[in-house]
Each structure stands twice: as structure tokens, then as C-alpha cells.
Amino acid sequence: MGNEVPSDTPPVPSEDAGTPSTPPPDTSGPGDDAGTPPEQFAGPWPVDAVLDYTQAFGVGTPQSVGVDEGLNLWLLDGNRIGVLRPGDTAPTWTTGVGQARQPFGRDSLAIGSTVICGGEAGRAYVGYRAAEMRRAEGISQRTYIPGPNDPFYTPERYAEYQKGDLDAVRLQPDGTVALEEHIWRTTGASNAGKQIGIHNTNDFHYEEDRSILNCARVTRGKHRGDLYVTTNHGVTRIQGLTYNSHRHPGWYLVTQNPDGSRDESLQCPPMYGLGLARNGDVLVANEQMLGVLVPSDKLEEWDREYTWEGPTPWTFKGFNEALNGQATDDYWRAFEQSTSGRYYLGSAEFGVWEMTPRSRSTGNWSKLAGLPTDRILSLKATDDGALYIGTEGGGLWRLESDGKTLARVEQVPGQRVLQLVYEPTVTPSMLLVVTERGVTVLRGP
Numbered sequence: 518m519g520n521e522v523p524s525d526t527p528p529v530p531s532e533d534a535g536t537p538s539t540p541p542p543d544t545s546g547p548g549d550d551a552g553t554p555p556e557q558f559a560g561p562w563p564v565d566a567v568l569d570y571t572q573a574f575g576v577g578t579p580q581s582v583g584v585d586e587g588l589n590l591w592l593l594d595g596n597r598i599g600v601l602r603p604g605d606t607a608p609t610w611t612t613g614v615g616q617a618r619q620p621f622g623r624d625s626l627a628i629g630s631t632v633i634c635g636g637e638a639g640r641a642y643v644g645y646r647a648a649e650m651r652r653a654e655g656i657s658q659r660t661y662i663p664g665p666n667d668p669f670y671t672p673e674r675y676a677e678y679q680k681g682d683l684d685a686v687r688l689q690p691d692g693t694v695a696l697e698e699h700i701w702r703t704t705g706a707s708n709a710g711k712q713i714g715i716h717n718t719n720d721f722h723y724e725e726d727r728s729i730l731n732c733a734r735v736t737r738g739k740h741r742g743d744l745y746v747t748t749n750h751g752v753t754r755i756q757g758l759t760y761n762s763h764r765h766p767g768w769y770l771v772t773q774n775p776d777g778s779r780d781e782s783l784q785c786p787p788m789y790g791l792g793l794a795r796n797g798d799v800l801v802a803n804e805q806m807l808g809v810l811v812p813s814d815k816l817e818e819w820d821r822e823y824t825w826e827g828p829t830p831w832t833f834k835g836f837n838e839a840l841n842g843q844a845t846d847d848y849w850r851a852f853e854q855s856t857s858g859r860y861y862l863g864s865a866e867f868g869v870w871e872m873t874p875r876s877r878s879t880g881n882w883s884k885l886a887g888l889p890t891d892r893i894l895s896l897k898a899t900d901d902g903a904l905y906i907g908t909e910g911g912g913l914w915r916l917e918s919d920g921k922t923l924a925r926v927e928q929v930p931g932q933r934v935l936q937l938v939y940e941p942t943v944t945p946s947m948l949l950v951v952t953e954r955g956v957t958v959l960r961g962p
Contacts, residue, residue, distance in 0.1 A: 560943030561588055561603030564960050567928040571955025575607040578955050581631070583734075584940045584947070586742065587638025589688060592956075593630055596621065598643060598686060598694045609692030615684035615699060616645045623648045627681055632936075634732035634744060639688040640697065642744060642755070644729025647681025649749070660725045667722075678713035681727040683746060685758055702759040704817040715753060718762045718820050725750040726762050731791040736942055738797045740812060745799055747788040752801045754812065754819040761819040766801065766808035766834045768843060784844075790852035790862065792896075798832070802849035802862055807872075808834040809860075825877060833874050839882040840867055851896035855904050859920060861885075863893030869906055871920065887923045888914060897937035900946060901962050907934025913950055930954040 563573070570576045570590075576599065579592040592599035592608055596617040599608035616627040627645035634642045652659050655669040662677060663670040685697040701711070705718035717723035726748040735743040744755040751763030767785040774780050790802025799810040809832045812819065818828040825831060841847055851863040860872040860880075868891035872880040888911065895907030902918025905926070913926040913934050931952025940947040945961035 558943060560947070562943075562947065562958070564945060566961055567957065567959055569930065569955065569957050570601075571957075574601055574605070576601060576956050577608075578953065579951065581633045581936055582938055582949050582951055582956055583633045583635040583641055583732075584938060584949070585635030585638055585641060588940075588943070589635070589639065590949075591633050591635055591641040593633035593643060595630060598633070598641070600641075600688055600692060600694060602688075602692060605692070611694040614686055614694055615643065615696040616681070626679060631729050632732050634734050634746075636685070636734065636744060637742060637757075641686050641688075641694075642700075642732060642746070643684045643686055644732060644746060645681045645683070646729070647677075647727040650677060650724055650727070658723070660723050662722055662724050664722065675713075678716060678724055680714075681729070682714040683729050683755075698758055700755065700758060700760055704759065704761045704819075715748075715760055715762055718760070725785075726753060728787075730787060730789050733791050733793050735793060735797070736940065739814070740797055743812075745791060745793070747791045747801060749787045750785050751788060752791065752799065752810075754799075754816060756816050759816060761816050764801075764808075764810060764820060764822065764829070765803065766806040766831070768806060770844065786846065790849040792852040792854065792898075794854045795856065798854075800852040800854060800860070802852045804846040804848055805843065806834070806836045807849060807852060807862060831877070833877055833880070835878040835880060837862070837870060837872070837882050838879065840864075840870065850894055851907075853896045853898040853904060855898045855918065855920075856900065856902045857918060857920065861896055861898070861904055863896045863906065865892055865894065865909070867891055869893055869896070885916070885923070895934055895937045897939050897948065899939060899948060900941055905937055905948065905950075907937055907950070907952075909933055913952075926959075929957045929959075931957075 579594045581593040583591040590601040597610050597612040599610040601608040619625045621627055621629045629646050631644040631646050650660050662674055683700040686694045687697040689695055701714055703718045708721045711721055715726045717725055728749040729746050731747040733745050735741050746753050751765035753760050753762040765785045767783050769781045770784050772780045786804035788803040792800035801808055811830055813828040821827050836843055837847055848865040849862050850865050853861050862870050869885040871883050874880045890908050890911040892909035894909050897905045904916040906914040910932050912932050913929045915926050916923050929950050931954035933953045936951040938949040948959040950957045
């Protein structure tokens, strides 16, 4: 299911869930024009085949980067956000925006920041991490938060809704960044008017999505501009400032209670793996399972779970039976599909695996040989058929379209490849590589 507590009726958009009553001003950066660049054009950035942006533009060593539709480059470094606009010689940094306005900590608004993704021109989304919910007396579900009119309500527990989640931020005319909105608008009727961050769309009581672990913006096709974020629980779809949460390839662990009765526990571990196929499919992988989702045109249909049927079906939902059992973590960190149609998954512990489905729930799996380490942090498929592989300790590698030829990309400094961001709307295309040494951009073909 998309959540642990199915709704008797499908979710419908609430009247106030959508665009804010007062639209934000147009604060896109230089060169943005109408805000959406043409499908293919040269773009405002240097076209050098390899360019170290840390050296050329002084972007430092951010933990995450993003590109918006106006081709502004967004940088995230702890409690500060930087923007490098076309024409700038260095980024402008802003500290203490949104969830970062308080010092990070378990009892604060966030434990720390995680990722940044671009949105429409002049907008970015910033993810944060929050501690897991604690159990409370009288409440059986750990993630359940009673509302003001419910039994066992306390203001302290209700305040947990405000922790972690996702900020939408806006570029200002002077290059600084301001909070646009802490994301809260959703499509579920039970959520109408409740400004309490990202949580279960079907039933606001369930605070299941607290930590944003990965994000990806759709850069082409009919859903261009949509954003997907993975969390400690599932994958959420966002259009503008409105979200629908969530989907996950979960499974039920069956155990026996002391009284002999049967107990079924839904397993939904943290989800780091996130990719977007060229045909628009959404590729997700949590610590144990992976799945391929086909999004419909309607945001309110994202969390309608009918497995292989319905408006947002799974075309694949399974696990790597060649690696571990169902209940053992595979530590998936990335999920991509190359132009050849091959699926690739990268594990933080077990290397890169190629997968070809043989049914809707099983696949043919083979491990990629030749890498210096099995610790994989990132993957990115590019339009020339290649797969870039970011390792923990072995630098950046490129697998050619034949699925066999593998070589290290020596021009990129750094041993830990934290993130790979691909921008195909410019020619040559841009691949942003984030390592412990900074940001390098590869252009081409």
C-alpha cells in the first residue's frame, strides 16, 4: 500500500491545496527569460569537456547540488544555500533559511540538511533529516500523531510534524535565497488547511515521511518540472508546492505472537535509490526492495496503490534474490536505466548490479566486475548510453553502452563521489559530479 492505513475513499484534492493565494514574484536569475529554456540549446555555462567549478567559480565543497529550469546552479552546504547564476563569477551564499534557521539537533527543526534539487526557474527544494518518531503512551503506532480533537493529543507531539521534510526556497534579485514555503499542501481531503509539512496524504495522523534522502527533477517529457523525493519511508511526488505522499515497494514480515496468533508487519525501510527513466518511469529502491512506477497525469493518483493495476501501477516490484534474502538489507543507493534498457542498481556495500526483469517481481541479476570497491554512492545514465558510477573511495567510473567496457574518469578529482546530477536540456549535456574535493562538470556529447 502507499500507506499503512488505507482510506475508504480515494484521495481528492482539497480546495486550498495548490498554488499559494499570492504568487511569488519572478526572481529568476540572469538569462532565465521566460523561466523555461528551450528543449535543446547551448546554455550559459562553459562547454569545456571537463571543468572544475570549485576552481573556476569558487563553489567550495558542497554536499549536494541542483540545477533549476533557468539553469541556476544551487549548492547546499550544511546550514547554508548557495546560488551560482549564469554570469556570476562566484556563488552567493545565504545562511539560516527555513528549517536551518535553528541550530541543527534532534529537538530542533532538523538534525541536518540532506539534498537540494532545482525546480522552476529561481526555485529550489531543500531536504532535511529528522529523528524517528518515539512511541508514546496510549498510542500503538509509533508514527501516529493525534490531532487537537483526538484522544492523547499533546502540543509537543503535534509539533513533531514541523521537523525535517522539505523547504521550497526562492532566488532573490541580489542573489540571496529566501524561504518560499515549507512544503505542506497536499491532495488528501483529511489534510485540508493543515500546515504541518510532508506526511501521509491519505491520513494526516501518520507522520511517516520525516527525512528527505534523495531528490530528482523531471527534465523532459509531459511531466517535466515534477519533483520526486525519497524519504525514510517511501517516494513522494511534488508539483510546484503541492505533494502526494507516498508509494513504496514494501512487503509483509510474518511472525507469530506469544499467544500463537499471526502478526504481519509492513516493511518499509529508508529509500535512497531514485532514478527517472527516459520514458518517464520512476525507479525507486529502498534497503531491501526496488520497484518501477508509471506515473499518471494526475498528482492525486500518485498514492493509489493497486499493485499491477490502477492509474499508477508498478511494472516491477521485487528484490535481488541473487544477493540476499528478502529480510536482509541490500543498501541500495542508486537506481538507473541506461539507453539500452538495462537496469542498474548501486549498493553501499555490494557493488553495482545489472537487472533484467523476467517477470513483474523477479529478475535476472549479475554483478558488474572491474570496480576497485563494492561501496557505491551514486549512478547516472546519460544520453550517449553510458553509465557513470560514483564510488566511496575509488573515484568516478564510466561504463560504456556495451555494458562491459569500464574505465575510471581520471579528470575528476576526488575519491568519494557523493552525487551525480544530469542536465540533458543543454547541448552538450551537463553532468555535475560532487566529490569531497568539490564540483566538476562534464559536458557532452
